[in-house]
Amino acid sequence: MGKISLNTGYCKSCGLCIRACTRGALSISGKTNEKGYRVIAADDMKCVGCGLCYTVCPDYVFTIEDQTGSEWTV
Numbered sequence: 458m459g460k461i462s463l464n465t466g467y468c469k470s471c472g473l474c475i476r477a478c479t480r481g482a483l484s485i486s487g488k489t490n491e492k493g494y495r496v497i498a499a500d501d502m503k504c505v506g507c508g509l510c511y512t513v514c515p516d517y518v519f520t521i522e523d524q525t526g527s528e529w530t531v
Contacts, residue, residue, distance in 0.1 A: 459508075459522050460506055461499055461510070461520070462520045463499060464517065464520065465488070465490050465496035465497065466490050467516045470497070471515070473515070474497060475497065477512070478509060478510055480503045480504060482500045482503035482505075483497050483498070483500075485497060497518070
């Protein structure tokens with residue numbers, strides 16, 4: 458398990474990550490990216506860094522850093 462970070466510039470608001478998140482840690486925010494899409498936001502208190510969002514995201518939005526400092530990116 459690790460810490461999640463978002464590159465919302467890639468987000469297209471498809472919602473796949475939100476549906477995949479079993480913890481309810483992801484939602485559509487009120488912010489938009491340069492492409493005009495409303496982007497996702499993560500609740501760090503709910504997120505456990507399981508990687509489900511990372512796995513389903515077709516747009517390379519997520520990076521997860523594990524406890525050793527190694528990163529995964531889609």
